[in-house]
Every structure is written in structure tokens, then in C-alpha cells.
Amino acid sequence: MRFHxxxxxxxxxxxxxxxxxxxxxxxxxxxxxxxxVYAEFTVMNPPYPWVVFxxxxxxxxxxxxxxxxxxxxxxxxVFKSRSVDGVxxxxxxxxxxxxxxxxxxTPILGFICQASGIATKSARMRIAAGNRLLLSFxxxxxxxxxxxxxxxxxxxxxxxxxxSIIGAEHIGKKPSGTMPHALIIVLGEExxxxxxxxxxxxxxxxxxxxxxxxxxKFEAIKAVESVENLSAxxxxxxxxxxxxxxxxxxxxxxxxxxxxxxxxxxxxSGGLDEEQVSELRDIVDGFGVGTSISNAKTIDYAxxxxxxxxxxxxxxxxxxxxxxxFRCKDCGEYHVSHEEELKKCSKCGGELEEMLxxxxxxxxxxxxxxxxxxxxxxxxxxxxxxxxxx
Ligand code: PCP
Numbered sequence: 001m002r003f004h005x006x007x008x009x010x011x012x013x014x015x016x017x018x019x020x021x022x023x024x025x026x027x028x029x030x031x032x033x034x035x036x037v038y039a040e041f042t043v044m045n046p047p048y049p050w051v052v053f054x055x056x057x058x059x060x061x062x063x064x065x066x067x068x069x070x071x072x073x074x075x076x077x078v079f080k081s082r083s084v085d086g087v088x089x090x091x092x093x094x095x096x097x098x099x100x101x102x103x104x105x106t107p108i109l110g111f112i113c114q115a116s117g118i119a120t121k122s123a124r125m126r127i128a129a130g131n132r133l134l135l136s137f138x139x140x141x142x143x144x145x146x147x148x149x150x151x152x153x154x155x156x157x158x159x160x161x162x163x164s165i166i167g168a169e170h171i172g173k174k175p176s177g178t179m180p181h182a183l184i185i186v187l188g189e190e191x192x193x194x195x196x197x198x199x200x201x202x203x204x205x206x207x208x209x210x211x212x213x214x215x216x217k218f219e220a221i222k223a224v225e226s227v228e229n230l231s232a233x234x235x236x237x238x239x240x241x242x243x244x245x246x247x248x249x250x251x252x253x254x255x256x257x258x259x260x261x262x263x264x265x266x267x268x269s270g271g272l273d274e275e276q277v278s279e280l281r282d283i284v285d286g287f288g289v290g291t292s293i294s295n296a297k298t299i300d301y302a303x304x305x306x307x308x309x310x311x312x313x314x315x316x317x318x319x320x321x322x323x324x325x326f327r328c329k330d331c332g333e334y335h336v337s338h339e340e341e342l343k344k345c346s347k348c349g350g351e352l353e354e355m356l357x358x359x360x361x362x363x364x365x366x367x368x369x370x371x372x373x374x375x376x377x378x379x380x381x382x383x384x385x386x387x388x389x390x
Contacts, residue, residue, distance in 0.1 A: 005145040014103035021103045034099035038307035040090035043081040047297045049389040055115030068096035070360035076375040078382040083336040113298040115153040121296035122157025128277040133286025138294025139164040156375040171372040178207040205231035220252045224261040232265035326352035332385035
């Protein structure tokens, strides 16, 4: 074992599960007492007013070929954890003989908890950044085995680009990046900027990191005077020097402008969260965000059986019976019923659309799965309904 990670095979055979599910499966198999159940996935206490549902693709890959039915909202759906009546909103449901999927509760939750957390944080950053470039730089903060997961979730959540080679491959994009301080320390600033321009393929924007040694204003002037076709400068100013970051950016913007270099863009990075991004949005051209996104809070979904052999039943604190989920096309509020088809939003009178639909029947996926690009577009389109509540 060189790395402490589970292989695909180990995940598929349920080895990452909690041991009590293995014991449960064994008891039900040996007593022949397993039952057909319907279990729903809800979030009781989300860290934000709304959540981006992500990770469904891996759930389907895990459950493919097993004798279960899965109902789900499309991946990328922005949902509120409670309906207008305060009923928990199920984002997904699984139906089948419980012994056939008991051991997979743990990995299924793991897939959607972490991916939804990263996608939701990225969507919040998307709102904060407005139409400015937003790049996900955070794979370095987490275990390398999940770099593709981090970059995929940050992309579908709304980031414009991702920094890791493998993450970009998983979404069919080219990786986005600039240069590390190490290149500048080894070569010296001007040689690092020059050799980057000389050696890096022409399709890569020339973005000079300018905060390594000296004051950003003077480094910015030196960079635009050193590199003819400089596309942008990046300020990754350490917190010990940051002071009023916005004023530093304004000062640099002025110095570039009076030298006829107003076309050189300004990218900022380093410990940024939504608040700083929204404060800087109007004076910079783009953001590189790492830890805030890759280390985003996971969304604590729970899976609860709500029906056994067609009879509603649930543990204390949960709502029994399978549910239908509807969202208002105008205000984005959610409505939940047991069996009734709801048509009008009780809050604004808008038209409702049903959100929880079959996506897997007896282990077969029954719809074409969207690309990451279309999932991202779907997320961004929905944010218009939720951007006021951050
Ligand atoms: C970090 C690196 C990342 C930036 C910060 C965003 O700077 O440049 O791209 O990551 P964050 O949001 O997690 O802070 P350093 O740690 O100084 O790394 P390097 O010298 O390689 O740029």
C-alpha cells in the first residue's frame, strides 16, 4: 500500500463501508428477513441557505448492475433543504431489497456529501466573483487521490477553470494555472517571467506572479516592462503584507494605466473566501481560489428508510412515506407532497416542476447523463433564483 486510498474495486465491493452495515447484511441474509424498502437522502442542517446537489454520477456508477431503483434530482440542481412547509426535501431516493444496498450507504453518502460541499462553495464563489474569471487552485490542500473529484465539483459549481492535470482531463478541459513562487526564487523574477514566455506553449496566457520579493506596485511595472505580451499579473500577497489589498490593486491599476498597459489583467489569489472575492470583484479581472473551495464544508446528507414493503415508516426526526418534490419555476421555493401532484407555488403562485425523477431502474441508468459543461451551465442558470440568499 503506497497510498492510503481505496481502489475502485474496493469501493465497488463495499469495502469502504462502516462495519455495522456488513453485519446488518449478514443478519438479513442468514435470517432471510430482508425487506423491500424505499430510502430518501435529505439534509437536515445545511451550512448554507441552498445547496448544489453533486456526486450523482459516481453514485450511479457504484450502483450500476445492482437490483435497485434510484430517483434523483438532476446533478447540479440547486435545492433548499426544507420545503416552504418545513418538510425535509429529498434530493435522491433508492428502492430495493435492503440487503442488496445496505453496505453502499456509506460510499453513496461520501460521494454526494463532499462533491456537494465543493460544488456549493464554488457556486457561492461564482456569485461573489460575478463575471470575473474564477479558477479552482485548491487540489494541493487535499489528498491527491481526490484531485479529479475536487476539480470536477468546483467546475460544475461554477469555476471557469481548474489547475490540476488530471482534474482538467476528467472534465475535458485544459488546466488553468500561472507560475509558482519557486520558479521565481530559483531563476529570479525577470528570468522566470522571460523563460515562461520563451518556453511555455503559446496558448497559455502569460501571467506573471509579482509578489515574491518586492512591493507589488514596482514589481508590476517591472513585469509589464519586461514581458512584451504580458496577459496578466497575479498578486498572491502574503497575509503578513496584505494590508488593504484593494488599495494595492487600485494603485497597480493606476500605474499600468498611465503607462498604457491598462490591457494587462490583474489576477488575485491567496486565502480568498466569498467575502474578499465580492469586495475585490469590481477592481480585479480574476481570482485563483484554493483552500476555500477544496476544503469546503461537506454537506451532511443522511439516508433514511421511509417506507417498508409500501408502508410508511421512519425513525424519530424523519418524515415517513415516499415523497414527491416540486420546485417553483419563479421563486425557486421547494414543495413536498406524499402522493399529490402539486401545481402551484404556495408562496408566489408560480408554476411548479417535479424534481425527483427515476434515473436508474433495476440497476440500469435510463437517461442520458449530461456533460460537466452542461451541468455547470445548469448550476449557473439556477443561481439567478438564489443569488440574493448567500
Ligand atoms: C498559493 C498558490 C495558490 C494560491 C495560494 C491559492 O500560494 O499560489 O495558487 O491558494 P489558497 O486559496 O489555498 O491560498 P503559495 O502557497 O505561496 O504557493 P506557491 O508559492 O506555489 O504559489
